[in-house]
Amino acid sequence: MTISIPRIRYWSYLEEYSAHRDDYLRAVDSVFSSGRLILGQQVATFEDRFAAYCGVPCAVGVNSCTDALFLALKALDIGPGDEVITVANTAVPTVAAIRATGAKPAFVDVEEDTFLMDVTQLDRAVTRRTRCILPVHLFGQMVDMLPLREYANRYSLSVVEDCAQACGATYNGCRAGSLGDAGAFSFYPTKVLGTFGDGGAVTTSRPELALRLKRLRMYGMENAYYAEEEGYNTRLDEVQAAILNVKLPGLDPSVERRRRIAEIYDDGLAGIDGLSLPAVREGRSHQRYLYTIRTARRDELQRYLAGEGIETKVNYPDPIHLMRGYRFLGYAPGSLPVTERLAATILSLPMYPELPNEQAAEVVAAVRRFYA
Ligand SMILES: Cc1ncc(COP(=O)(O)O)c(C=O)c1O
Structure with a gap:
């Protein structure tokens, strides 16, 4: 079977790759030659630069936005018996990440012209079990965060922003990922900041949450071979971080x-x-x-x-x-x-x-x- 390529493509990375090929290959080579392949200088540098870009003190590199959402919810102690308010007009992973914690998603409808969560409907979805609101900044634009935050504060709910599609978008001058307890990002190739494989990050202004996220992404460990709690393996790869360091500017x-x-x-x-x-x-x-x-x-x-x-x-x-x-x-x-x-x-x-x-x-x- 031959696959016919459309004359005008919906998305392509090939032009960008050929323009910057040497820079990417140099970045990959620098990792391979560094002697440190996992959680090394590239990830640390990217975390610092990405946090600064988003206007928050902390960013934690993980292997995808799905895992960023999952770990953010876990770090906020959300699990079985809890409910998380979100939208059904999103990519499946938003909901998959909530389910992976054992919590239940509760959906609100969206605005017709922006496609974004209709925050005037939060009251319809909130119950005694609601613990968190998870707005999705779909297609590159942020949800109406001011009333959302006010609502969350009134009911003592956490806020985890799904920023997979809105890296760098702003709301009243504040960047996506800076207005919730945590923001989850995707560096999947098609995204506005996309790498050459999977990648993700969690941003937060709460240093204690960042520490917990670092533990959760690495088997629950702070020091080698000793788990402080049950954890996972979901680290941003050094090679992807090196490419992201080239791409961020x-x-x-x-x-x-x-x-x-x-x-x-x-x-x-x-x-x-x-x-x-x-x-x-x-x-x-x-x-x-x-x-x-x-x-x-x-x-x-x-x-x-x-x-x-x-x-x-x-x-x-x-x-x-x-x-x-x-x-x-x-x-x-x-x-x-x-x-x-x-x-x-x-x-x-x-x-x-x-x-x-x-x-x-x-x-x-x-x-x-x-x-x-
Ligand atoms: C809104 C949204 N959330 C989460 C994700 C999951 O991102 P990743 O593929 O990095 O896990 C995506 C990716 O398509 C997305 O579009």
Whole structure:
């Protein structure tokens, strides 16, 4: 079977790799030659720099965002019998991480135009067992954190931010990962700060939590061969950390490129009847991880664009509360109406920093032809 590559790809790292290949290979070689392959200087350096970037005192490197969420919840002593409020309009790992602790996710609906947790609905999900709110800063924009924090403080709930898609995004000038008890990040290749494999980090302003996270990521040990508590093996790899150290200074310029592409989409697609563009709220900077439009003719439009050689994706076609794997949670169809409507109408357009302006303009032209 031959796989046909679309003319305009949804995402690609190859252009970026060929531009910086020598830097990456030098970084990998420096690890291989260092004599220290696990939790060495590269991880320590990245943790310091990433914490500074996020505006927090501590960052702890782990092997994925799924594990970052899981460890953050564990470090906050969340487990069986507890409930964590989150959204079903997210990637499966958000919910998988909650379940891995033994806690139960409780879903609230989302805002239709930003796709983000509707914090006015927290009251509907809170119970005696609620211990934590887990907002997901989806597609590159942060959730409305001020009312969320006020709500959490009122009921003494912890807050763990899922920052997988919003590294560097801000809310009233504060970066993602700096407004909760902990923030969980993904460095999966497609992310705004992506490496060449798996990687993740937890940020926190609470040093005692950072110490516990360091223990939990390394078999529960502070010193060799002695477990202070039950722990896990989920460390950020030295090689991935070395690559992240090369990439971090390029994060903001790469987001500027994403914003330029989003402008081309915003300007070119405005005013089309039946097509809605993603909303950005006042006081928030959007990282443009994804550019997601809404249309009742989603499947038809996606097929049309594929025919024009333009790759698109649906993030996400199935809301988690209705997936077979999570039916046991007991949510019926219709229980999260906005989430369910979005799953049927959203479409993400090509978006990555190296996407040429001309290709973004071609996407605009093709969408306009579809609606002409
Ligand atoms: C919102 C969200 N949370 C968590 C994750 C999990 O990230 P990782 O693949 O690093 O475990 C992802 C990754 O797709 C994500 O998009």
